[in-house]
Amino acid sequence: MENILELDQVSKTFPKSGFMLDKVSFSVPYGSIMGFVGENGAGKTTTIGCILNTVAKDSGIIKLFGKEMSDSDTDMREKIGVVYDGDNFPSYLTAEQLSKIMQELYTNWNNALFQKYLEDFHLPARQKIKSYSRGMTMKLAIAAALSHDPKLLILDEATSGLDPVMRDDMLDVLLEFVQEEDHSILLSSHITSDLEKIADHITFIHEGKVIMTASKDDLVYNYAVLRCRESQFQTLDPSDILAYRKRDLQIDVLVANGKEAQRKYKGVVADHVSVDEIMLLLVKGERV
Numbered sequence: 001m002e003n004i005l006e007l008d009q010v011s012k013t014f015p016k017s018g019f020m021l022d023k024v025s026f027s028v029p030y031g032s033i034m035g036f037v038g039e040n041g042a043g044k045t046t047t048i049g050c051i052l053n054t055v056a057k058d059s060g061i062i063k064l065f066g067k068e069m070s071d072s073d074t075d076m077r078e079k080i081g082v083v084y085d086g087d088n089f090p091s092y093l094t095a096e097q098l099s100k101i102m103q104e105l106y107t108n109w110n111n112a113l114f115q116k117y118l119e120d121f122h123l124p125a126r127q128k129i130k131s132y133s134r135g136m137t138m139k140l141a142i143a144a145a146l147s148h149d150p151k152l153l154i155l156d157e158a159t160s161g162l163d164p165v166m167r168d169d170m171l172d173v174l175l176e177f178v179q180e181e182d183h184s185i186l187l188s189s190h191i192t193s194d195l196e197k198i199a200d201h202i203t204f205i206h207e208g209k210v211i212m213t214a215s216k217d218d219l220v221y222n223y224a225v226l227r228c229r230e231s232q233f234q235t236l237d238p239s240d241i242l243a244y245r246k247r248d249l250q251i252d253v254l255v256a257n258g259k260e261a262q263r264k265y266k267g268v269v270a271d272h273v274s275v276d277e278i279m280l281l282l283v284k285g286e287r288v
Contacts, residue, residue, distance in 0.1 A: 003027040003063075004152050004184040005034075010050055010060030019208060021046055023060070026203045026213050028152075031181045033174065035195035035216070036188040037279055038205035044188045045085070047205065048156050051186075052082065064152065078106055081145030085157035085188075088141040091130035095123055095140060106148035117143035121166075135162045142170065146177065153177065153185040159194055167191070171198050192275040196220060202275060206283050212242075219278060224258025224270040227251075232268050240264075243285035254281045 005028040012021040021043050028034040038044050049055030051062055053069055062068060069076050089098055095118055103109045118125055121139040129137060138158055145153060153174070159167045175198055177183050189195060195202055196216065203213040214223075228236070228251045233244070240261060242254040255261045258270040273281075 002029055004030050004065060004182075005051065005186060006061070006063040007047070007051070008061040008063075010047070010062060011058050012046060012050055012055060013058055019043070019046075021050070021057075021208045024205070024208070024210050025060075026210055028184050028186055029200075030184055031178055032200040033178055033185040033187060033198050035192075035199035035202040035275075036186055036205065037190065037192060037195065037202060037275070039279075039283060040190075042205045043208040044205060045156055046208075048154055048186070048188065051154065052080070078108065078148065079151040081148065081150030081153045083138070083141040083145050083153075083155045083158040085160060088137070088144070089129055091128065093129055094126050095129070096125045098129075098140075098144065102144060102148065108149035110147050110149065114143060114147040117146065135166060138162060139166070139170070142173070146173070151182055151184070153183075153187075155185065156188045157190065158187070159189060159191060167194065174198060192279065196275050204279055204282055211282050216275075218256075219275060220272075222257050222259075223273050223278060224255055224261065225273045225277065225281070226253040226255055226258075226261055226265070227269040227271065228253055232265065236265065238288040241288045243281045243287060245281055245285040252281065252285075254278060254285065 007027070008025050010021060010024045024047055036044055046055060050057040053071060064076060065079065099111055099114050103111060121143060123136055123140055129140065132140065142158060159170055162170060171194060174185055178185060187195065187199065199216045201213060201215050202219060204211050229249070230251065233251045233253065236253065240255050242256060244251055244253045262268065262270045
């Protein structure tokens with residue numbers, strides 16, 4: 001069994017808003033971190049809801065640990081740690097009270113580990129969560145998610161409320177988590193620099209459709225943007241063009257292999273590209 005999570009042709013329609021997840025497919029291998037990126041409203045949170053069975057999908061197959069999860073699969077749910085973008089716990093609780101509740105909910109709740117995370121993250125155990133800053137509440141949610149021996153972490157914008165120093169510390173915690181070969185992470189984030197640091201693969205979603213899944217190293221080291229004049233653009237093989245965007249007198253063209261494109265098209269400048277720019281070109285650019 002190679003994948004801890006598999007989505008195959010998953011669809012969900014919301015008639016009132018008109019939004020639709022359209023045959024979403026991707027997989028997360030064991031021992032890896034999958035970055036999940038897209039603009040606000042692209043379908044990231046809806047996809048996560050379908051994975052966790054909190055949103056009922058219309059069609060398609062979702063497998064966790066090799067099988068589909070039903071509402072009664074409490075053992076499977078214990079193996080999943082979840083952090084949402086927003087309120088994860090009642091604000092009137094303290095971290096100390098939260099630990100006692102979690103101990104009743106999770107068979108493998110590790111209070112000693114939770115207390116260690118509270119120390120490491122500088123979170124007061126007896127202070128009500130409502131007095132925490134946004135960054136502190138996110139750190140608490142991550143601490144709780146890590147303290148019941150999960151195999152899969154699903155994080156929905158979990159680093160968005162953290163300052164750069166704390167975010168970097170948190171990325172180290174996530175990297176340490178996937179050192180175990182049977183651990184994996186699905187990390188939804190709009191902070192693409194975080195994904196460039198730790199992700200193994202990145203899936204791009206736009207308007208409910210997956211538009212690309214690729215290895216992070218491939219995106220960072222092989223993908224490139226050709227800076228073309230109109231005359232140069234006309235000479236390009238359409239099969240080389242993943243997306244393009246006209247900017248004044250220049251056309252930016254996303255290609256999968258920058259070195260090969262430079263050999264093929266003399267005089268065209270090929271620049272390394274960030275995950276952020278790849279997403280912008282895929283979302284705002286045009287296809288041939």
